[in-house]
Amino acid sequence: MSTKLTGRVIYANDPGWNDSRHGFAARFDYNDQQPQAIVFAQHAEDAVNAVRWARENKVPIRVRSGRHSYEGYSSLVKGGVILDVSELAGVSFDAETGHAVVGAGIDMLLLTEKLFDVGVTIPLATGPTVGLGGLCQGGGVGITTRLLGLTCDSVVDIEVVTAEGHLVHANEREHPDLYWAIRGGGGGNFGVVTAFKFKTHPISTVGIFNITYQWDDFVAIVDAWQKWAPFADWGLTSLISLHTDRTITIQGQYTASPQDMPKLGELLAPVLAIPPLSVQTMVVPALIGARITFGVDPANPTWAILQHDDMQLFKSTSAVATELFPMEAIQRIKDGLENVPPLSAPPSQPSMVQLLGGGGMASVPKWSDTAVFYRNALFIVQYDGYWTAPQDQQPTIDWVVNLRHSMLPFASGAYVNYVDSQLGPDWLEQYYGANLPRLKEIKKKYDPENFFSFPQSIPLG
Numbered sequence: 001m002s003t004k005l006t007g008r009v010i011y012a013n014d015p016g017w018n019d020s021r022h023g024f025a026a027r028f029d030y031n032d033q034q035p036q037a038i039v040f041a042q043h044a045e046d047a048v049n050a051v052r053w054a055r056e057n058k059v060p061i062r063v064r065s066g067r068h069s070y071e072g073y074s075s076l077v078k079g080g081v082i083l084d085v086s087e088l089a090g091v092s093f094d095a096e097t098g099h100a101v102v103g104a105g106i107d108m109l110l111l112t113e114k115l116f117d118v119g120v121t122i123p124l125a126t127g128p129t130v131g132l133g134g135l136c137q138g139g140g141v142g143i144t145t146r147l148l149g150l151t152c153d154s155v156v157d158i159e160v161v162t163a164e165g166h167l168v169h170a171n172e173r174e175h176p177d178l179y180w181a182i183r184g185g186g187g188g189n190f191g192v193v194t195a196f197k198f199k200t201h202p203i204s205t206v207g208i209f210n211i212t213y214q215w216d217d218f219v220a221i222v223d224a225w226q227k228w229a230p231f232a233d234w235g236l237t238s239l240i241s242l243h244t245d246r247t248i249t250i251q252g253q254y255t256a257s258p259q260d261m262p263k264l265g266e267l268l269a270p271v272l273a274i275p276p277l278s279v280q281t282m283v284v285p286a287l288i289g290a291r292i293t294f295g296v297d298p299a300n301p302t303w304a305i306l307q308h309d310d311m312q313l314f315k316s317t318s319a320v321a322t323e324l325f326p327m328e329a330i331q332r333i334k335d336g337l338e339n340v341p342p343l344s345a346p347p348s349q350p351s352m353v354q355l356l357g358g359g360g361m362a363s364v365p366k367w368s369d370t371a372v373f374y375r376n377a378l379f380i381v382q383y384d385g386y387w388t389a390p391q392d393q394q395p396t397i398d399w400v401v402n403l404r405h406s407m408l409p410f411a412s413g414a415y416v417n418y419v420d421s422q423l424g425p426d427w428l429e430q431y432y433g434a435n436l437p438r439l440k441e442i443k444k445k446y447d448p449e450n451f452f453s454f455p456q457s458i459p460l461g
C-alpha cells in the first residue's frame with residue numbers, strides 16, 4: 001500500500017502557502033523554487049510518512065525546524081516536499097533525572113521559557129527564533145557556551161527518522177555512530193530529528209553586561225577582549241561586535257550562583273581598563289536575562305515576535321580563530337569595516353564583524369568526541385553584511401566574502417551552522433576538518449542513496 005502524507009499538509013493555493021514557503025534569509029527567490037507540498041509534522045509518525053512518501057514518489061525532501069539556514073537550504077526545493085517539524089515543540093522535564101525531552105522544532109524563546117519554568121537551562125543560541133533542530137545538529141553556541149559547552153554537548157538521546165523511514169533512537173548504546181554524527185555534523189544530513197533528550201543544568205540568577213567603546217580604541221579593545229574572553233572564568237561568555245557605523249559593543253553573561261554575582265565587576269576589569277563609553281551591568285533572574293539577550297520585551301516577551309515574519313536581507317559567513325590575532329589582523333578588520341561599500345538605502349542594521357569567545361567547557365571534549373571539530377577555537381568570527389536596496393546586494397556580499405578572505409591567514413575553517421555557499425571548493429574540510437572521513441562513512445551507512453541531499457550536504461564519498 002502506498003504511503004500517504006499525514007500531519008498538517010498544505011499545497012499551493014491553500015491558506016498560508018506563501019508564509020509557509022519562506023525562510024529567514026530574504027535574499028533568495030522563494031517563488032522560483034516552490035515545493036509541491038509542505039508537511040507540518042504533528043507527531044514523529046508524520047515525519048516517518050513524509051520520508052517514505054518522498055522515497056516512494058522519488059521526490060526530493062528538505063527538513064526544516066526554525067528556517068534560519070543562511071543559504072535557505074531548508075526551504076528551497078523546487079517540486080519537492082518540505083518536512084517542517086516546527087510544530088513538534090513539546091517540552092517534558094523529569095525532575096528525578098534532570099533530563100528534558102524536547103521537540104526538535106521548538107524555537108529558542110519558547111524553549112528557554114519552558115525550561116526556566118522548572119529552574120533549568122541548556123546552552124542555546126542568542127537569536128529568539130532560531131530553531132533547535134538546526135542549531136543543535138551544527139553544534140550550537142550562545143551566551144552560556146563557556147560554562148555549559150555547546151548545545152549538542154548536553155544531548156543524551158536523539159529520536160530520528162532514518163532515510164529508510166524508520167524511527168530510531170541514537171545514543172551511547174543504540175546507533176552510537178549516528179549519535180556521534182548528528183552532534184556537530186550539521187542538520188539535514190543523516191535523518192529527520194523529531195526530538196532530543198538533554199541533560200539540563202540548574203540556573204537562577206545571571207549577570208548580563210553591555211559595554212560600548214569609542215572607535216579610536218578599536219585595536220586596543222579588540223586586543224584586550226581576545227586576551228580575556230577565551231580565558232576568563234568559565235561562567236563568563238562574551239562577544240564583541242564591531243560595526244560599520246563605528247560602534248563597538250561587548251555583551252555577555254556571567255552565569256553563576258547568586259553569591260558569586262558580586263565578582264562580576266572584578267571579572268570585567270580587563271576590558272574596563274580601556275575607557276568605555278558606557279557600561280551597563282544587571283544581575284537579574286535568568287529568565288529576564290535571557291529575554292534581554294534575545295532582544296524581546298522582558299515583561300511581555302512572546303507577543304513581540306511574529307514567528308517567521310522576520311525575514312532579513314543579509315550575507316553571513318564565519319571562520320575560527322585558534323590563535324590570538326596579531327595587531328595586523330585587528331587592523332585589517334578595522335580597515336574592512338571602514339571601507340564597507342556605500343549603501344543607497346539604510347540597512348536593517350549595520351554590517352559587522354562579531355567575535356564570540358570560546359574555551360571553557362566548549363574546549364573540554366576532544367575534536368573527535370563529537371562531530372564538532374573546532375574544540376580549540378579561541379573565538380568564532382562571524383562576518384555579517386546587511387542591506388535593503390537590491391542594488392546594494394552584490395557589493396555587500398562581495399565585501400563580506402573579501403573581508404573573510406583577507407583574514408584567512410588569521411582565522412580559517414568555518415562553523416557549519418553559519419552555512420556559506422561561497423566558502424570555496426574545500427568547504428567540507430572547512431566545516432569538518434579531520435572528522436570528515438568518519439562523517440562520510442556514517443553517511444554511507446545511514447543514507448547510502450543520498451536521499452538527504454542539498455547543495456552542501458555531506459556526500460557519500
Ligand SMILES: Cc1cc2nc3c(=O)[nH]c(=O)nc-3n(C[C@H](O)[C@H](O)[C@H](O)COP(=O)(O)OP(=O)(O)OC[C@H]3O[C@@H](n4cnc5c(N)ncnc54)[C@H](O)[C@@H]3O)c2cc1C
Nearest residue numbers: 065066067068069074125126127131133134141187188193
Ligand atoms: C538571526 C540568527 C541568529 C543566530 N544565532 C545563532 C547563535 O546564537 N548561535 C548559533 O550557534 N547559531 C546561530 N545562528 C545560526 C543557526 O544555528 C543556524 O542557522 C541553524 O542551522 C538554524 O537552525 P534552524 O532549525 O532555525 O534552521 P533550518 O533552516 O530549519 O535548518 C537548518 C539546517 O538544519 C536542517 N534541519 C533543521 N531541522 C532539522 C531536523 N529536525 N532534522 C534534520 N535536519 C534538520 C535543515 O535541513 C537545514 O539544513 C543564528 C542564525 C540566525 C539567522
